[in-house]
Amino acid sequence: MSANPTRSAAFALLSAVLERRRGLEEALDALPGGLQPRDKAAAHRIAAAVLRRLGSIDAVLEPYLRREPSPPALQALRIGVAELLLLGTPPHAAVATAVALAPRPFAGLVNAVLRKVSTGGAAALEGLDAARLDTPPWLWSAWHAAYGPKVRAIAEAHTRPAPLDLSLVPGAEVPEGAEVLPNGTARLPPGTRITEIPGFAEGGFWAQDAAASLPARLLAVRPGEKVADLCAAPGGKTAQLIAAGAEVTAVEKEERRAVRLRENLARLKMSAEVAVADAIPWSAERRGSFGAVLLDAPCTATGTIRRHPEVPHLRRPRDVPKLAATQAALIEAAAGLVAPGGRLVVATCSLQPEEGEAHLSRLAALGLRPDPVRAEEVPGLEQAITPEGALRTRPDFWGERGGMDGFFVARFIRG
Numbered sequence: 082m083s084a085n086p087t088r089s090a091a092f093a094l095l096s097a098v099l100e101r102r103r104g105l106e107e108a109l110d111a112l113p114g115g116l117q118p119r120d121k122a123a124a125h126r127i128a129a130a131v132l133r134r135l136g137s138i139d140a141v142l143e144p145y146l147r148r149e150p151s152p153p154a155l156q157a158l159r160i161g162v163a164e165l166l167l168l169g170t171p172p173h174a175a176v177a178t179a180v181a182l183a184p185r186p187f188a189g190l191v192n193a194v195l196r197k198v199s200t201g202g203a204a205a206l207e208g209l210d211a212a213r214l215d216t217p218p219w220l221w222s223a224w225h226a227a228y229g230p231k232v233r234a235i236a237e238a239h240t241r242p243a244p245l246d247l248s249l250v251p252g253a254e255v256p257e258g259a260e261v262l263p264n265g266t267a268r269l270p271p272g273t274r275i276t277e278i279p280g281f282a283e284g285g286f287w288a289q290d291a292a293a294s295l296p297a298r299l300l301a302v303r304p305g306e307k308v309a310d311l312c313a314a315p316g317g318k319t320a321q322l323i324a325a326g327a328e329v330t331a332v333e334k335e336e337r338r339a340v341r342l343r344e345n346l347a348r349l350k351m352s353a354e355v356a357v358a359d360a361i362p363w364s365a366e367r368r369g370s371f372g373a374v375l376l377d378a379p380c381t382a383t384g385t386i387r388r389h390p391e392v393p394h395l396r397r398p399r400d401v402p403k404l405a406a407t408q409a410a411l412i413e414a415a416a417g418l419v420a421p422g423g424r425l426v427v428a429t430c431s432l433q434p435e436e437g438e439a440h441l442s443r444l445a446a447l448g449l450r451p452d453p454v455r456a457e458e459v460p461g462l463e464q465a466i467t468p469e470g471a472l473r474t475r476p477d478f479w480g481e482r483g484g485m486d487g488f489f490v491a492r493f494i495r496g
């Protein structure tokens with residue numbers, strides 16, 4: 082049997098992430114051009130299932146392997162286990178397609194192991210501590226130190242695929258079947274493809290996790306107000322600020338990502354001034370010139386694992402202090418950009434306190450006073466307000482509705 086295009090693409094995605102440490106988005110962009118969008122989406126779903134449950138999948142395989150097989154055979158086995166035990170693929174098809182992916186000398190091994198998994202694997206999976214196995218130990222320890230026993234709820238949230246969250250252009254119709262969350266996000270079931278929702282091409286909405294919509298909302302811009310949106314691509318927060326009536330200058334360092342931001346705004350029929358620049362020197366040249374500044378700083382993105390299951394496999398402990406230092410430099414630049422009496426909102430999509438709470442004292446030292454988040458500004462999320470008045474969301478919040486990304490958001494006023 083020759084390899085099926087969806088499984089071959091899933092195999093390519095896994096090899097890119099696990100063997101060459103590429104991001105999943107980048108790996109998706111590198112897939113062969115001729116692949117149908119539907120096949121691409123299916124490949125993404127398979128690769129994401131493997132990455133999300135990698136520890137559990139390897140634990141199911143372990144009793145059947147005398148030694149670790151070569152990486153290509155291992156990826157074929159992992160795809161086979163995910164299809165058999167997590168994705169509901171009929172056993173015959175799951176085994177046959179995985180065997181076709183394996184290099185020839187390993188086809189017999191893959192076939193034999195997956196046949197055994199197809200009979201005993203479900204019970205084995207059931208008995209595992211998935212939350213623990215599917216979380217790298219360094220992240221488990223860091224989250225345990227920060228959130229105590231809630232680490233388990235966080236890790237369990239990561240084992241499930243995330244719903245599709247949409248932010249709507251003012252006046253746009255809520256897509257059919259969507260649940261409207263207390264913050265206004267329209268939520269659709271996991272696996273929904275945004276491009277297939279009526280109204281996509283007309284620009285009625287854009288994809289944005291419920292938690293990701295909070296930083297721009299907390300900046301509370303006024304119609305016509307000039308706002309700087311630092312670290313702006315792909316533009317979810319830029320779009321929100323524009324939708325609220327602001328005149329936005331979006332600053333993004335990477336040309337390629339700025340192109341995507343422009344495309345996204347064009348689809349939404351929105352416009353902003355886009356500066357392709359490093360926000361640090363850009364801000365230094367414009368000190369005190371904006372009454373409202375949003376900084377959505379680059380981070381480890383450990384708050385977005387539900388949507389980006391490759392993150393735990395790509396990040397290393399040393400990335401945390403490195404990115405925290407980058408954030409500190411950006412925070413200083415953003416603080417300098419704020420006019421007297423103006424507002425600054427700082428956000429990161431990380432669960433690591435070094436990339437969130439730890440920045441608060443630095444902001445105070447920069448002459449900014451905290452402007453605490455009020456409960457009425459975040460309906461249904463009162464528990465996310467920290468004693469300092471910042472916002473800390475976690476993947477287990479709104480768990481019964483499908484969770485949300487982990488964000489840290491803090492608001493300040495220049496005295």
Ligand SMILES: C[S@@+](CC[C@H](N)C(=O)[O-])C[C@H]1O[C@@H](n2cnc3c(N)ncnc32)[C@H](O)[C@@H]1O
Nearest residue numbers: 312313314315316317318333334359360377379
């Ligand atoms: C967390 S993402 C921003 C997401 C975006 N705000 C949104 O809502 O769609 C961080 C972005 O910051 C950009 N970036 C990183 N360092 C930067 C810098 N020094 N100046 C400007 N942009 C930067 C990255 O290229 C990336 O696009």
